[in-house]
Amino acid sequence: MGRTKKVGSTGRYGVRYGLKLRKKTLEVESKQKKKHICPFCKKTGVKRIAAGIWECNKCMNKFTGKAYFPGD
Numbered sequence: 001m002g003r004t005k006k007v008g009s010t011g012r013y014g015v016r017y018g019l020k021l022r023k024k025t026l027e028v029e030s031k032q033k034k035k036h037i038c039p040f041c042k043k044t045g046v047k048r049i050a051a052g053i054w055e056c057n058k059c060m061n062k063f064t065g066k067a068y069f070p071g072d
């Protein structure tokens, strides 16, 4: 019985940590899926093609930015 209790408390901590991590990942993923405004043509056609490299599919400009967001 005592053993089960011990595992339970460790598991609870693990779930809390996992939730926090999952929330953060979800946040980043939803921001990545969102289309970004192109600094050249001001249209929302920018997508990430690699870490820190972005491409606008409206004016075909490529530019560097942050790993997950083109600006800000």
Ligand SMILES: [Zn+2]
Residues within 6 Å of the ligand: 038, 039, 040, 041, 042, 043, 045, 056, 057, 058, 059, 060, 061
């Ligand atoms: Zn553009």
